[in-house]
Amino acid sequence: MAEPDLLVNFDLALTSNAFAASSINGIRGGRWKDRFRAKKRLQNKRGRSDMPGLQRGPRTLESQPRNLAEGDASTLQSRRGAVGRAQKNGKESHSASGPIHELPVISSIFSSNPIPSAKPEHVDSKNLESSTPTNAPLKDGSAFSTMGLAPALASHLVNSMKLKAPTSIQQIAVSQLISSDSDAFIQAETGSGKTLTYLLPIVHRIYTAALNGDKLHRDSGCFAIILAPTRELGRQIHTVLMQLLSHPSLHWLVPILILGGEKKKSEKARIRKGGNILVATPGRLADHLINTTSLDVSFVKWLVLDEGDRLMDLGFEETLHQILSALDERAQAKSDKPSSTSKLGLPERRVTFLCSATMKASVQKLGDMSLKDALYLKSNQTSEANGEDLSKIFQAPAQLKQAYIIAPAKLRLVSLASVLRRAFVRKKEHMKVIVFFSCADSVDFHYKAFSSNANIQIEEEKKEAVVSAESDGDTDESEQELPLEKKKNERPSIAARSRAPLINENVELFKLHGSLTQHIRTATLNEFFHQKEGAVLFCTDVASRGLDLPNVDLVVQYDPPYSKEDYIHRIGRTARAGRDGRALLFLQPGCEEGYPSRVLKEHNLSRRLADEVLKKGFGNAPLPAVSRSKSIDLTWKKDFMPKTSGERWEQEAIEFHLDIERHVLASTEFSDLAKRAFQSHIRAYATHVAEEREVFDIKQLHLGHIAKSFGLRDRPGDIKVPARGKTDSWSKPTTSSKGVNKRKLDRVGADDEEQGQGDEEELRKAAQMMRKKMREHMDVVSEFNIG
Known part of the structure; x- marks a missing residue:
């Protein structure tokens, strides 16, 4: 008969379990905290390995529950319920090698966004009317x-x-x-x-x-x-x-x-x-x-x-x-x-x-x-600025129409796409748009995001051309050699340019920043200058000073400038020499809403909300050819849409953002680019001048929502940024035992055979670490290292 105070601990784990043989016997000695943490890690690994939806390869609904935008239990339950209904209806079938059809991760960009200030800013009516240009050539007979x-x-x-x-x-x-x-x-x-x-x-x-x-x-x-x-x-x-x-x-x-x-x-x-x-x-x-x-x-x-x-x-x-x-x-x-x-x-x-x-x-x-x-x-300007000396302030051209949009962090990317789509619907021929970003990494990411479908489409066209050439054996040889000769005679362009199918199939996309080599910068600016059709330039402040680019109708400041002087130089790329122009500034709800009145001292900027811009760009504007060619089944998405959704523009905006996220998940290079852009954006945000820190308060930023705007589903603390031009270095195995042990503990989704081998190796190294710690504490009398 056992003593009443005697606690007997039996291991009743199944013998078939890969963890049963070594989960307890493999780790002995050391401090109880270290044994407890090792046990929790093993239990965690066992629980994840038992999940039926967890397989190596693309992420599924069940394999990434923490990638939810909000992460609450109700949303997670609705997602699991949707997977179950999809499995019952035969929409997803599993085999020994894993799922054949997988549902993508859905997280709404319209939920849990901060609400903009309900009180609109005062808008002067003269800003909405056509004003007399102040930088135009004189019409008083001067010569x-x-x-x-x-x-x-x-x-x-x-x-x-x-x-x-x-x-x-x-x-x-x-x-x-x-x-x-x-x-x-x-x-x-x-x-x-x-x-x-x-x-x-x-x-x-x-x-x-x-x-x-x-x-x-x-x-x-x-x-x-x-x-x-x-x-x-x-x-x-x-x-x-x-x-x-x-x-x-x-x-x-x-x-x-x-x-x-x-x-x-x-x-x-x-x-x-x-x-x-x-x-x-x-x-x-x-x-x-x-x-x-x-x-x-x-x-x-x-x-x-x-x-x-x-x-x-x-x-x-x-x-x-x-x-x-x-x-x-x-x-x-x-x-x-x-x-x-x-x-x-x-x-x-x-x-x-x-x-x-x-x-x-x-x-x-x-x-x-x-x-x-x-x-x-x-210059002889007749306008007054509340009695202030005009030599001490700066002024924008009177004919320039200025506006700002209040866009939450998660809606910034889709709002930019909506603005660009709407711009080329209103005026397609010979129109150019300049979009300013805060850093070169952000320029590279958005350039890749808006031109990624173009690269995919080009590759598909090449594959179709190869297949058609192989199937059509009776083609005349002269017809096949003619394009090759024409291609040899054509000099390849070194400019940083690409098609932008997510904006408009007839629009050329350019990028310009200081990290590009000089010959690429020169060629890019020259081709953008002479572009006859619609064109968009993604750039940093390297293009904000003195450049006279023709037919620039719209300047978008996606990232606010570092100082108020930079603001006037950015918008000065349009409305030049008496021509009309428009300028749009992106701001986030909260403290940034006071930027026009407190920093710029301007009260005639028209105010817009993100929903209004999205309705015009995704609802009223015609879809690009890439979006029209896609067949989207929205029936299974009803559990993931916000309760206020149902409108076409909301569904299309969500689908647009999901496409960017899928591209980030599918490409390691694109994922690294997004991570670098996220971190560079946060660092650049902290470089505003001291007088504007109250308006651009980095402590008020929601880093998770900012990461979402770069197509990232990871938590900000989990985002590790590789060096520019290098691959994801932390994902590669190293010779350090400590590094290998840590990476193997964080590894998820391995196959069963590899999982068992990894567990044995993990337990062996964990046991070595425990013995080392025990030797370090052998000279300390404690109740946890008796015997």
Whole structure:
């Protein structure tokens, strides 16, 4: 008879169980907490291995219960019930090798979203009406011939460059810059022609100097240097300068372009040949000033700092100090020697032009560093801003229609798709859209997401073509060789472009960011510029400054800018030179709703809700060809739809988002890209300036919903981000016993045979760890290590 206080522990597990032989006997000694945790892990593994729906391969409803968007018990029960009904109806049949037909995971993007503020912002009626353009050419009879320009140069602007009249800033600044040798700060709104504002006085004075003095040529020296913050802007300035110098009487005036990312050998060859106007980025110019002896800058009479605020934001302050010091030293050394160009009527000292659309502390610092007794030139705007000084604020063009959309995190991706679909329904021909993102990884993910179906469709077409070619043996050989010869003659494009079937079958999708190589960036921007049909450009702030892209009707800021100055530069890519334009900003419910009034100080932005945008894009707009070709059975989805659903636009939005999630699950590369984009987006969100932290509070973000907008079904804490360009490194086995043990403990869904082998190996290593811990505690007297 057993003692009443004696506890007898028998192991009654079945002998056929793979865990029975070693689950208890394999782990002995050590601390009781370690034994308890090991036992729980084994029980967990046994429970998962007994689930009938768990198989290796694609995820099923039963294998991924924690991937629910909300994860509540009622939703999980409805999913299991749907699987049971599907099995009873014969919709899913299992075999020894696993399920033949699997139902995808469904999680609604319309549930548990934060509610936007019920009180709408005040909208000024003048924003909804067509306003008089403030950056358009003047219509008061002004002409280039009345600004003091040479007659040949004025006629060239009208006849060759098709510029009928100057803008406000050109009318005010050009005549003063021609007649004065003073430094100048030029401030004007985006799209008002600041490039020609500083190019015309420089070209005019060099042209008149050549007429009055000796004949000049490309070896006469470098007269002007123009610094641009980005390579794209530098290339555009060089293009405008080439158009301006295309007049026959200016053929001897040669510009030189030197940019980062290009081959230095070819740039040095161009410098040795000689040039009169140098367009450069600061880093590459500083490098040539040190290492290129053939670059003679001792006779520079003009220095232009275009987009001065961006030059300071990108960290070029020290580089600009070096450039200014080098120019001063070489000019001082040259002043002691006689020069044949000293009597040409050019400025006696170096004149500096500082151009910017905004006035901020960094611009003032750059002005103090480079300007002396400068003229302040701004466009003649008649509008007032509540009595504030217009020189201290920034303004958007009056004809630009601005709006913002309040979209919860889970609806951001489908809202972007809806906006783009609706945009090309309204105006298809020659229309272009620019979408700004906060980081390069986010650009890559969305570019891949919106063009992924295009790649699949192309592969299917190739397979069909191969099958048809194999089946059709009577095809004429000449008909087969003709496309191959045509393909050989065609030069492949290196631009980052693709079709966007999820938007419109006739729309081309481009991407542009600083991580791309220079030749790809140049080709992408050039092809987007010359695109005749509809086009969308996904980009970072590398394309937010100074670029003049034609037919840009809409600018979408999918991620809010880092500062209010960046906002005005982004929307300045549209509504240029008097043309109409629209701008749309994405904001999330909560603290971000105060961005227009508290940060931008604008009360005339129209406010939209995500549901309204989705109804127009997924309900009223026609579906793309890819979506129309898909046969969707919505009968079995009724258990997974939200209670308020039933509308066509909601079902199509859910299906669109599910397609992105399926692509993320199906491709390891795409999954890694989504994870990198998620983490980069969170890091970029934390880089807003200190004055805007109350509006963009990272603590208010729902990280799970943000991950959902990137097509991820994992919890944010489980998302591990691989390095750029590398595969999922943590999924690969390593030689570390600790790493192998941890990965095997987390492994789910192995086959029965592999599961048994893994359990034995796991138990063996766990026993080794326990013995090691026991040896470490042998010198400690405890009731848990007696005997």
